[in-house]
Amino acid sequence: MIVLLIVLRILHVLGGVFWVGAALAMNLFINPSLRATAEAGQKVTAHLITQTKFAAALIVSSATTVLAGTWLYWIDSNGFSYGWMNTATGIVFGVGGLFAFVGWGTGFVLSNTGAAMGKLAGQIRGAPTPDQQAQLAVLGRRQVNFSTINLASLTIATVLMAMARFL
Numbered sequence: 001m002i003v004l005l006i007v008l009r010i011l012h013v014l015g016g017v018f019w020v021g022a023a024l025a026m027n028l029f030i031n032p033s034l035r036a037t038a039e040a041g042q043k044v045t046a047h048l049i050t051q052t053k054f055a056a057a058l059i060v061s062s063a064t065t066v067l068a069g070t071w072l073y074w075i076d077s078n079g080f081s082y083g084w085m086n087t088a089t090g091i092v093f094g095v096g097g098l099f100a101f102v103g104w105g106t107g108f109v110l111s112n113t114g115a116a117m118g119k120l121a122g123q124i125r126g127a128p129t130p131d132q133q134a135q136l137a138v139l140g141r142r143q144v145n146f147s148t149i150n151l152a153s154l155t156i157a158t159v160l161m162a163m164a165r166f167l
């Protein structure tokens with residue numbers, strides 16, 4: 001059992017480091033830079049989405065974090081039994097997990113939005129047409145709105161995970 005716990009914790013923490021780190025860097029620095037640099041940004045977006053494994057790496061790391069976390073929660077709570085889940089530690093790990101699920105869901109919306117932007121950016125030759133500009137604006141607004149929820153929920157989840165054991 002101790003080996004399983006160690007393996008799950010390593011997968012959970014490694015997955016979380018990559019997932020949350022990448023989400024913070026994308027939301028805070030990379031996406032705003034891509035939006036601000038017009039044609040150059042569109043080329044980088046198209047390359048990042050269609051030519052690299054970035055989206056796949058985010059799917060694998062986030063799924064690993066969530067699955068290993070749910071498994072750890074199941075072990076710690078002795079099969080989701082009420083006793084441990086009702087302690088301060090159990091509640092805070094549980095609420096942290098729920099915030100992580102919100103981060104997961106909004107991450108999928110962001111990844112679909114990024115894919116749509118990458119596809120659109122790949123179709124633009126020279127300056128975007130008015131129709132392409134309008135589509136880029138809609139996608140850009142969606143990216144900003146969901147980024148805010150994604151950033152907030154992943155940050156709260158990480159803070160709660162860091163505190164839970166000591167409560």
Ligand code: HEM
Pocket residue numbers: 009012013016017020065066069070072073074076093094096097098100101103154157158161162165
């Ligand atoms: C944003 C995503 C997440 C991050 C960054 C994260 C991070 C962490 C970290 C750093 C720890 C170690 C804390 C310690 O040992 O004191 C931990 C433990 C834990 N996490 Fe998460 N976590 C995330 C999502 C989840 C989810 C979705 C669940 C599911 C409910 C979960 C359940 C747990 C549990 C039960 C533990 C305690 C494991 C043990 O017994 O040692 N986590 N998490």
